[in-house]
Amino acid sequence: MISYLKGLVAGVQTISPNRTILTLEVNSMGYDLQIPQRLGRQLTTIGQEVQIFTHYQIREEVPLLYGFASPAERDLFRHLLTVSGIGAASAIALLDTLEVPDLVQAIIAANTQILIQAPGVGKKTAERICLELKSKLIEWRKSAGFFVATGGPAPGILEEVQMTLFALGYTAHEVSHALHVVSENIGLTKDAYVEDWIKQAIAHLSSTEVES
Numbered sequence: 001m002i003s004y005l006k007g008l009v010a011g012v013q014t015i016s017p018n019r020t021i022l023t024l025e026v027n028s029m030g031y032d033l034q035i036p037q038r039l040g041r042q043l044t045t046i047g048q049e050v051q052i053f054t055h056y057q058i059r060e061e062v063p064l065l066y067g068f069a070s071p072a073e074r075d076l077f078r079h080l081l082t083v084s085g086i087g088a089a090s091a092i093a094l095l096d097t098l099e100v101p102d103l104v105q106a107i108i109a110a111n112t113q114i115l116i117q118a119p120g121v122g123k124k125t126a127e128r129i130c131l132e133l134k135s136k137l138i139e140w141r142k143s144a145g146f147f148v149a150t151g152g153p154a155p156g157i158l159e160e161v162q163m164t165l166f167a168l169g170y171t172a173h174e175v176s177h178a179l180h181v182v183s184e185n186i187g188l189t190k191d192a193y194v195e196d197w198i199k200q201a202i203a204h205l206s207s208t209e210v211e212s
Contacts, residue, residue, distance in 0.1 A: 002065070005031060006051045012040045018089050018119060022067055024052060033067035034088070036096045042069070057088070066092070072100050072144045079140065083132045085125055093118040094129075100144075102176040104137050113159050117172035152179045153197050154190040161197045170205060178204045 007026035012035075014020050020040040022033045033052060043050065052067040053074040066088060068074040073095060080091035094103060097118040106114045107130050115126035153161050165175045178201040182188050186200055 001056045002054045004051055004053045005033075005067070007031075007049070009043050009046055009048050009050060011046065012043050014040065018093060022052070024050070024067070031065060033065045034092070035067040036069075036073075036092050038096050039067070039069050064088075068095075070100070075140070075144065076100055076103065079133055079136060080129070083129050085128060090118070090120050090125070093120055097172045098176060099173065102173070102180075104141055106176075107133050107137055108141075109155070110134065111158065113162050114172050114176065117166065152183050152190070153192070153194075157191075157194045157197065160194050161201070164194075164198050165201060165205075168202070174205060174208075175201070 005024055005026050007024045010023040010025045010030055012020065012022050014037070020035050020037050022035045022040065022043060024031045024033060033054065035052070053069070053071050055066040055068070055074055055077060057064045057066065066074075066077065068077060077088075077091050077095060080086050080094060081088065094115065097103075098106060098114070105111070110127075110130040112123060112126035112130060115121055115129060116123055121129075152158065161179070162175055165178070166172075170178070179197070181204050182197065182200045183190075188196060188200055
């Protein structure tokens with residue numbers, strides 16, 4: 001019904017950990033859109049002009065607008081809503097936990113360990129997401145204009161590497177990005193020792209913390 005809105009940021013308010021509201025002024029009218037926190041952190045300037053891609057939903061006779069930074073993010077949100085037991089809150093939590101390419105990769109690879117890092121997503125829900133969306137996303141990613149990276153540890157050691165890094169306090173997004181960098185820039189092989197993956201990932205994450 002509404003593909004996107006282009007207007008001025010009138011305000012961004014975090015109502016709760018899982019609910020961020022953007023008020024967007026379009027032609028002297030204010031629209032309230034629920035958006036991922038990641039997007040909210042980017043909209044820091046009142047009055048800045050932005051284009052927000054939208055999903056319109058009616059819930060219990062109440063119209064709701066959800067806003068996203070790109071068509072791909074909006075469309076992945078819609079795919080997630082088709083999974084039984086997944087509502088808007090869980091879908092947004094997943095989008096906040098991982099960037100779109102990483103989230104697609106996790107679903108296609110059935111990487112449930114990283115999916116359950118999203119608030120409100122348990123192991124059974126993560127397994128259901130992978131089961132119901134894997135084949136759809138393999139096709140969708142082509143039309144969405146990006147590919148799923150194939151780097152990272154082999155499936156047999158990936159979970160141990162991730163669990164160790166999560167235990168050290170790193171987020172799913174940080175871990176996913178670090179493993180990709182280690183694979184692409186350092187050239188660590190998929191079947192390298194678990195300890196080597198962990199060591200190189202921590203080295204990258206530590207250097208990133210120093211730079212910031």
